[in-house]
Amino acid sequence: MFDFFPSRTLTVYLAKMFALRIFAVLVMLVLVLMMLDLLSTSGDILAVPGNGQQELLTYASLRVPQLIQRFLPYSVLLATLITLVTLNQNSEVIAMKAAGLSAHQVLAPLLLTALALSVFSFVFNERVVTRATATLAAWDAAEYGPIPQASGVRANVYVTEGSNVLTARQATGRGEAVALTGVTFYRRNAQGSLIEQIDAATARYAAPGWRLEDVRRFDVATASTTTAPDLTIAPGLSPSQFDLVEIEPDAVPFWELGPAITTFAEAGRRTSELRAKWWHKLSGPLSAFLMPLLGAVAAFGLARSGQLFVRAIIGMALGFAYFVVDNAALALGSFGGYPPFLAAWSPFFLFALIGETVLIRTEE
Structure with missing residues (x-):
């Protein structure tokens, strides 16, 4: 089964290159977006008597996990394109294919890194982001007064x-x-x-x-x-x-949201939106695993053919199309237009098939 991966040295080299670029892009996006967010919110926070720099730092500490959750898949997509375009321009992809590696083997280290990142993203979302979201929502409801310390806010x-x-x-x-x-x-x-x-x-x-x-x-x-x-x-x-008041799924961990949905269903409450969000807590982090496959079109083809930029645009378009379809399907599932399971998982499987088809038809 390990024949799917290239040599250990090449696997580590590609995985390390990919991970560093993901981290760099994510830090850049989070810093820029956090500064823009503070520009629009700091006035409301500082308007409360007694609030100062400490409260601004507290707000940033609560907001940064949300930004990481939202923009991590985009960071993986952009890092995929940067990594693959760099490898293509330096003729490293050509060297790997000349050594007998298939397109899937070239992508294997990136897919492995993205899968590990998806697991990390799930744990981070359910252990950190949910708490930050609940606290920030309660603080916003208090108009940035004293932060509620009680549980179950x-x-x-x-x-x-x-x-x-x-x-x-x-x-x-x-x-x-x-x-x-x-x-x-x-x-x-x-x-x-x-x-x-x-x-x-x-x-x-x-x-x-x-x-x-x-x-x-x-x-x-x-x-x-x-x-x-x-x-x-x-x-x-x-x-x-x-x-039994309305639950904010983003503020409730995966393992607590399931029993809450059951309680709502027993009380005769509508649960389609909650079930779609519950399934999306699994499919959402896996979108990072999908990005190397959708961006793989940028890795192949001769760089000097003049089509490398076009290939990168195609990879970016496929990635952003996934996010658009994913949000649309989730909205339809919340309104009952799709079954919750299909609303959460159909975009993932659809674009996995599209990415695999493009890769096989063009490179394998």
Whole structure:
């Protein structure tokens, strides 16, 4: 089975060259995008009293993992084109083929490196990016105030009790221990017209009902506002409803998202979007493995024939076409247009076949 790879020396040489270029391109992309992001966000962060350089660094530490997750496949694509074009221009590909290596054997070290990177990407996404995404979402919901330290933070919660609506800027904890901050309760009549709006700083479960603190009440009929230290509302609203609020798949690890989907399905909730995102947590990192195959067209053909630039453009077009189709299929799967499994995996297998077909028809 190891005959698929070239010699050990050549394998290490190609894999090292490829890995260094991936790292260089990724660092370049992340630094540029992070600077642009800070230019647009730093004003909001520094507008909060007490925020300074430390908060900017905290924001960057939370945002960088998201940028790495999003742009790692693009980095692999660009590094593939840079590596293969360089090898072609230096006639190294010609030398390898003259030594008896097939096109697949030339690509084997790059594919192995990309596969290892896909495994790393999956672990990094589920162990680091999900936590950063959850914390950043909660911090953004707090308008860049003190970062919530509690576990299970959910931002912008929305639940109903009959015709009444309760919203919270943040919800922390699970079950009867759930705590709400930035609470607004809209009391409506049977026709759906607003009767009263109640704002409160915090709320906790009172078994039954929810005890609000630092309350401000606005009566629509009289247009009057009153305040109270506390108030109990919504006796029909159970803590389990907050456990079934909308899940942000990017903020939940793969092994926790599966049981959550099962819970949603048992409660009769729509799960097509969650299932598509769950499958995409596997297929998404594997897109890095696909990039050397799609960019392989840039490796072959005589550099002095004048078609090397055209081949590089074709490789880039195939790579970016994959990302476009992947996003479109995922969107269709989220709306129920595709089965979730097909929405997540069909672009990967489709472009794997396209890349393999192009490689075999042109080089093998």
